[in-house]
Amino acid sequence: MLSIAVAATASAVIAVPAAGLFGYRRLRRTAHAKRLRITSPYGVEESGFARIGGIDQWISIRGEDHRNPVILELHGGPGATNLIFASRTRAWERHFTIVRWDMRGAGKTFGHSGADGQGDMSLRRLEHDALEVTQHIRARLGVDKVVLLACSFGSFVGLRLARNHPELYGAYVGTDQNINAGGRDHAAYRALLDRLDAAGKRKELAAVTAMGPDKSAWSVEDWSQYNKHTVGSDPLTFDTVKTVVVGSLLSSPLHSLRELPAYTKAMTFSQRVAPESATIDEWAEGTTFAIPFFIFQGEHDVITPPEPVRRFFNDVTAPVKDFTLIQDASHFASFRHPDQFLDLMLTKVRPLLTSQPITR
Structure with a gap:
């Protein structure tokens, strides 16, 4: 849940009135646009708005062969679309x-109708939207099931879909996986205090200490400050936000310069959903899944630490399950190392979905 920290970093970079920045953006966008072209005879490349949950919502569908397994990606944030990473994950589409x-x-959903046009902002509403999107995809692509790829905040929604609607999904894959235990686990909070103390950041330490470990009692401002301090206190996470996230945003050929401020405003707007997640108890909601269950987590993730995720994973019952750490990665592990992530998808997930051989 890095919306505010990412938005602040992106806004700072976007605001720099440097001709060199825009020159870099133009060159990178041109190169990425060329890379994103799909010319294969069985390819699919379409995007636009669909009426989901009573509002127009943006959906992009891309792949080299429409006969391949279909992945529905649930992005994090809240409010942080993964569309900016299309160039980094181009190889996935093969x-x-x-x-x-x-x-x-x-x-683009936020940019299309603005803050007043988003309607109900709640986890339950996002879950219902996701079900509608799933049905839309099944009809559009003519498939019975899709793979859920749930990222960060999106994993709260993803776990509920995987538990309650196994008839729609061929597998669950969580990355930057969130596991809440009804407020009982304060490991990430205590680790942040330790990092701030070790770095001698007394002001920040005092601010986070004053919040207390009970996230359900935090205000939206508390969440914002916590996320900023978490990103700033860990060099690997900060580097990933700066180079992978903001770098992808600035060089995305799928976003105009005019759309960039809306991207960051959306993350700030959607932060209002974050407090609702603090009361979730994933163990109480259920550890039994009727579909294959995979977790591919950043080894050094300080936002969603691997330890609570592994504890939940150990209690999961599923037809097939696997837990793998992605090395040299914190949060946004799949986008920092998209090739490593693809290898995991090809060796562990795809063989369960199709009898087609893998051709790299």
């Missing part, structure tokens, strides 16, 4: 059809 959906309160 083996999967990738569906990227800008949830209400995110990306």
